Amino acid sequence: VPMAAQTALLALRDDGGLENGQRVLVNGASGGVGTFAVQLARAFGGKVTGVCSPANLDLVRSLGAEEVVDYTKEDVLGLGRRFDLVVDIAGSHPGRAYRRLIRPKGRHVQVGGRGSRWLQPMGRMFGTMAAAPFLPHQVAITNGPWKETRRNLITLGGLIDAGELRPVIDRAYMFGEIPAAVRYQEEGHARGKVVVTVAES
Template sequence: FAEYVTVREDRALALKPANLTFEQAAAVSIAATTALQALRDKGRIRAGQKVLINGASGGVGTFAVQIAKSYGAEVTGVCSTRNVEMVRSIGADHVFDYTKEDFTRSGRRYDLIVDMVGNHPLSAYRRVLNPEGIFVIVGGPDGNWLGPMVSPIKALMLSPFVSQEFGMILAQLKQEDLNILSDLMQAGKVTPVIDRTYRLSEVPEAIRYLEEGHARGKVVINLEHDSKP
C-alpha cells in the first residue's frame, strides 16, 4: 500500500471523472478493466444478447453488470440473498439468489456467461450456454478453483466438434480502456459500488473482511484518514 506511485503516463493513466470521488476512482482500474475486457474482448458482447454474470455482487461483477447493460444486453446476475436488491439497483434485469435457486437448472440459456466464482462443473455451465455461446472465466475468491478446469477448457477450445467457446481473462491495464470506462462513468452508465472504506491502520481488518468472501463491490483503503489528527 502506498500513497504515491510512479507510472508511465502513456500506459495506465486517465483523468478522474469529475462526478467520482477519489475513493470511487480508486476502485475502478483493475476490476472495471477486467469486466470490460471479459465482456468485450473475450465475450464479444452485442446488444440484445442474454448475458449471465455469476458473482454479480463482487468487485468485478458489479462493474460487469453495468457495462453489459451499457452494451444493450439483457443481464442476469447471480448473488446471495443480501445482495439481490443491490444487483437489481445497478441494472440487472433478472437476479438469481444462489441460496434458493441453481441457475444451471433453471432451463434458461445464455449467449454469454462471465463467471467469477467457479462453483459449478463445466458440464453445468455448458447446459445453460447457447450452442454458439461464449463462457469466460475471470477468477475465483480463493484463487485456486481454476486449476481443475484448465484441462477440460483447453480440450474444448481445441475440439472441432464443439461450437461453444470457452476462454479465460487476465486483464491488462490500457489507457484507452480507462478512457472508455471514464466516459461510461461520466455518462452515469457505470458507478463504482463501494462496500466499506478503511484507514491504513485498519488494513488487517479490511483483509479479514475480504477473506470472508461477502464484500459487496469494492473495499477501499483511504490513506488520507491516517494523516489527520
C-alpha cells in the same frame, strides 16, 4: 476501476464479444468485478441475469439486472434457458457444467474462482480451459497482463462521466487496518469494492 472494472470490460467486450440485445448471465454479480460487469453489460445493451446471495438481490437489480437469481435458493444450472454469454466470476461450478446454460454458438468467459491452496483461482481457470475442446460453445479466460490499458480506462472514464457506471463501495478501512480489510475481502462476500484510505475525510 483500473483492476475490477477493466477486468469486467475485457470479459464482456473482448473475450465475451457481447452484442446489443444478447442475454448475459453474470455469476458473482454483487462483488468487486461483478458490480462493474452488470453495469457494463447493461451499458452495452445486454439483457442481464445476475447471480448473488439474498442480501444483494436489490443491489444487483439496481445496477441494471433484468433478473436476479439467489444462489442459496436456486441452482443456476437449473434455470432451464440458454444465454449468449456466461461470465463466471464466482467460479462456483466447473466450466463444463455451463454447457446446459449456453447456446451452441454462445460463449463462456471464466474470470475467477474459489481460491485453492496452491493455484488460487487459476485452478478453476485451468479446468475450464482443459474442458474447452469438448464443448460446443466458445470458452475463454480473462486474465492479465492487459493490453491497451490507457484506451480501456478512457472508455471506462467516459461511462462514469456519462453516469452509466458507478463504483459500488462496501466499506472503507484506514491504512493501518489493511489486515482487517484483506480478511474481509477474502471472505468473498464484499458488496462491490473494499477501500483503503490514508486520511479521515
